[in-house]
Amino acid sequence: MIDVKCFGVAKEIVGDVNLILEYDKLAVSELRRHLESMYPEFQKINSYMIAVNQSYSEDEQFITNNDEVAIIPPVSGG
Amino acid sequence: MSIDVQIKAETLSIDEAYQKILNDQCGGICLFIGTVRNLNKGKIVTHLDFETYQPMALKEMAKIAEQAIERFQVKNIVIHHRSGHVGISDIAVIIGAASIHRKAAFEATQFAIDQLKLHVPIWKKEFLEEGGYWVGARP
Numbered sequence: 001m002i003d004v005k006c007f008g009v010a011k012e013i014v015g016d017v018n019l020i021l022e023y024d025k026l027a028v029s030e031l032r033r034h035l036e037s038m039y040p041e042f043q044k045i046n047s048y049m050i051a052v053n054q055s056y057s058e059d060e061q062f063i064t065n066n067d068e069v070a071i072i073p074p075v076s077g078g
Numbered sequence: 079m080s081i082d083v084q085i086k087a088e089t090l091s092i093d094e095a096y097q098k099i100l101n102d103q104c105g106g107i108c109l110f111i112g113t114v115r116n117l118n119k120g121k122i123v124t125h126l127d128f129e130t131y132q133p134m135a136l137k138e139m140a141k142i143a144e145q146a147i148e149r150f151q152v153k154n155i156v157i158h159h160r161s162g163h164v165g166i167s168d169i170a171v172i173i174g175a176a177s178i179h180r181k182a183a184f185e186a187t188q189f190a191i192d193q194l195k196l197h198v199p200i201w202k203k204e205f206l207e208e209g210g211y212w213v214g215a216r217p
Contacts, residue, residue, distance in 0.1 A: 007131055008201035009215035045215050051199070054134035070131055070199075076213040077128070077135075077159060077200030078112050078171050078191055 002026070002063060005070040010048065013041040014071075028052070029059040035071070048073045079147060080154045083139035085130050085200075087162045090169045099154035099176040106180035108187040112171040114164050124205045126164045131199040135159070142193045150186040152177040157190060159200060170202075 004019040011017055021034065028050045036042045049072040050057045056072070063069055082098045092111065099107060114126055143155040156174040164170055171194070175186035194200075202213045 005131065007129055007199065008203070009212040011129075012212070044217075046217060051131070051134055054131075054137055056197075070134070072131070072199050073201065073212065074214040075195070075197065075199055076202040076215075077130075077198050078195040 001065055002031075002067070002069055004031075005068070007070065007073065008076075009045055009073045010042075010071040013039050013045075019071075023063075023065075025062055025064045027059070028057045028061045028063060031063060031069070032059070046074050081140055081143040081147070082154075082156045082158075083136050083143060084158045085132055085135060085161050086158065087160070090158050090160060090172050092169070092172060095156045095158055095172040095174050098156045099174045101153050101176045104153050104176040104178055104183075106178070106183040107174065107176045108180070108183035110171075110173040110187045110191050111169055112173075112191070114166050114168050114170055116166045118204060118206075121206045123166065124207065125166065126170065126205065127203040127210070128159070128161045128164060128170070129201045129203065130159070130161045132161075135199050138198045139194065142190050142197070145193070146175065146186040146190050149189065150175070150177070150182040152182050152186040155186065155190065157194065159194075159198075161200075 051070040154176040175183040177183040
């Protein structure tokens with residue numbers, strides 16, 4: 001099980017602050033495909049990154065069930 | 079050398095930020111203060127709401143501060159950012175740098191605010207009279 005934190009516009013798209021996925025291991029690229037098929041709205045926003053254990057990830061990186069995962073839509077601090 | 083990064087739900091203090099970077103060896107202190115405008119693209123803004131991924135945001139803020147110190151040889155850096163409801167003309171962010179001479183402090187401060195806007199997981203919801211939207215999220 002992978003618990004994905006959702007912020008900003010991602011929280012609005014998913015409709016919750018967390019999204020629980022029934023996977024034990026998957027690549028970041030697979031997570032993106034999965035998100036975009038469950039929630040096609042993700043293809044309509046400007047961009048989004050996936051953070052794993054509080055760091056920006058690469059597409060080929062693997063996520064396992066103890067990792068902290070978050071969807072990072074375009075940031076707008078400052 | 080010191081780094082102080084904070085995300086706070088309460089009003090940010092310019093004096094607190096200044097005191098954090100004050101240093102006997104430094105002859106230049108630069109403080110950038112980002113405040114909330116009442117107009118954006120001709121529309122009236124009523125307030126902002128900042129959401130943060132706090133632990134990661136603090137890590138990214140610390141990374142930026144470390145890079146600024148390394149790149150510009152400044153002594154101290156402070157980055158304080160608001161979370162939650164922020165009203166018009168309230169302070170959203172304070173960035174400060176202290177250096178031996180002024181040029182490095184100016185450069186480090188500009189670098190830090192530019193990097194913060196690119197990399198730190200903080201999201202601004204801007205509220206107009208017709209409702210709120212997440213800034214930069216959609217084309």
